[in-house]
Amino acid sequence: MAAGKTFLLGEQKIRPGTYVRWTNIGEPAIVTGARGIAAAVIKASWGPLNKPVVLEGLNEVATNFGYGKGPDVLRDLFRGGARRVVAVRVGSGGSKATVMLQDMDENDAVKLETKYETSRQIKVTVRDSLTQGQRQLLVYDGETLLETISFVKGTSEPEELTNAVNNQSAYLTAEKLAESGALAAVTDKTLTGGADPTVTGEDYVIGFTKLEAETWNIMVVDSEDPSVHASVQAFIYNRLTEGYRVMAVIGEPVSVELDDRMQHAKSFNDPAIVYVGNGFVAAGEMVEGARAAARIAGEILRSDYTSSLTHHVIQGATEVVGKLTNAQVERAIQSGMLVFTTSASGLVQVEYGITTFTTPTADMDLGWSKIRRVRTRYELIDRIVLTLDPYVGKLNNSPDGRAMVVSVINGIIQQMIAEGGLEDGAAYEDPERQPQGDSAWFRIDVDDLDSMEKVYFTFGFRFSRPAGTTTAA
DSSP states (O other), X not given: OOSOEEOOTTOOOSXXXXXXOOOOOSOOOOOOOOOSEEEEEEOOSSSOBXXXXXXOSGGGHHHHHOSSHXXXXXXXXXXXXXXXXXXXXXXXXXXXXXXXXXBTTXXXXXXXXXXXXXXXXXXXXXXXXXXXXXXXXXXXXXTEEEEEEEEEOSTBHHHHHHHHHHHHOSSEEEEEOOSSBOBOOEEEEEOBSOBOOBOOHHHHHHHHHTTTXXXXXXXXXXXXXXXXXXXXXXXXXXXXXXXXXXXXEEEOOTTSOHHHHHHHHHHHOOTTXXXXXXXXXXXXXXXXXXXXXXXXXXXXXXXXXXXXXXXOXXXXXXXXXXXXXXXXXXXXXXXXXXXXXXXXXXXXXXXOOBOSOXXXXXXXXXXXXXXXHHHHHHHHHHHHHHHHGGGTTTSOSSHHHHHXXXXXXXXXXHHHHHHTSEEEEEEEEOTTSOOBTTBOOEEEEEEXXXXXXXXXXXXXXXXXXXXXXXXOO
C-alpha cells in the first residue's frame, strides 16, 4: 500500500499505515465588489429594445446607440470616468426602415432593412469598386459614412450582396428577392418607413428590470421627468433590500424653477440618490439635467472610495449653467441638491459632494448625506459579506467558528483604516443575541472618515510689538 493515503476527519482505517488530510489554516482573502460600472436606461434612435448592451468605451456609443440625448448621457458617463456602461434602450412599437435595390431590368432584387426600429436617415449607394471584380455598398447616416461593404461583381450580385450584408453590416439586414443578375447603381437612396419607438414612464420601469441580472454600481436615466425619478428611487430601494449596494444620480434642467428643483431634491431624503440641480458648459454645449447627472455619476465611479467630490474640478467645463448666489447655494445644500459653482481660481467645480439625505433617522446618521461616506460604508459592507459569504455553512457555530468571523472582519476594518477610509472600529459577537442552532449575530462598530471640507482659520494681528520683546527664533 502506498504511504500517505488520504482520510476523512473522524474516519478509522482498517489497515495499519500513514494517512493524511490537509486544511487551510489561513484567513480568507479579502474580496471587494466590482467597481467603475454604470447602468443607464435611455431612449435612442438606434439599438436593440429592452436588452442590456455592455459598452467598454466612448467609441462604442455611436455604433450601438447612435446620437441624441440618450446616447449623450452614455458619453457623459465615460467622460466622467466610468470604466464600463450597461445600457438599455427602452420603448415600444416603432418600425424599421427599408429600401428595395433593383437589377438592370428594374426588378426588385434585394430588400435592405435597418436592424432596429429607427428614425435615422439611413441612405445607401451601390457602385463599382476600384478593385477589379468588386462592387461596393456604402451606408450613410445623413452625410456621415457608416460603413462600406464589398461584394463580388457578376451575375449573382443579389446573393453576393445579401450574404455580405448579413455577415458584415452593423446597421442592415438583407433579403434576396432575385436569384441572379447585376444590381443597378444607386446614389444616396434613402431607406424609408422607419420610426422610433414611443417611450412612456412604464417603459423605463420595464428597462429597469432588464438591469436586475447585471452588475453595476451607479444608475442614471436620460429622463428628467419627476415621475420617472420616483420610479428610479423605488428600483434602487429594491436593489438595496436585495443586497446590492448601489446608487442613482438624477438631474433636472435649469428651466425648472429653482425652488421646484430644491423641493424635488429634498423630497428624496435618500442616501442612495444624488440630485444634480444645475449644469455647466463644455466644448461649447450646455450639459445640464440628465447629462450633468451622468457626468457626476462618472466622476463618482472614477474616484476612489476615500475621495470626496467636494470642490472637485470638472475637466473641460468653462462656465456654470444656472449660476446661484451664495444664499441659493446654501439653500441648495440644505435641500440635498448637488450644484456646480465657480472656484476661487475661476474653474467649474462641484460645490459639495452630497446625497439627498438631509434628515437623520433613528437608524441613519448624517454621515449618509455625504457621497464619500456612503461609498465607504458600502465598501465596508461589501468587503465583509463578499469575503465571508463563501464560508456560510462551512464553519461550525462554535466559539472557534465565531472567533474566525470576528477575526476576518477586524482584518478588513484594519485594512480600511490603513487605506484612509476608517478611523477606528471593531467587530464582536452581539451581546444581546446569543448564538443558537445555525444562527450567530455580530456587531460591527466603526468610525468612518470624512474629508476636511470646512476649514476655519483664526488670525491674530497687532499694531506693534510691546516694547522690550524680541522676535522668537
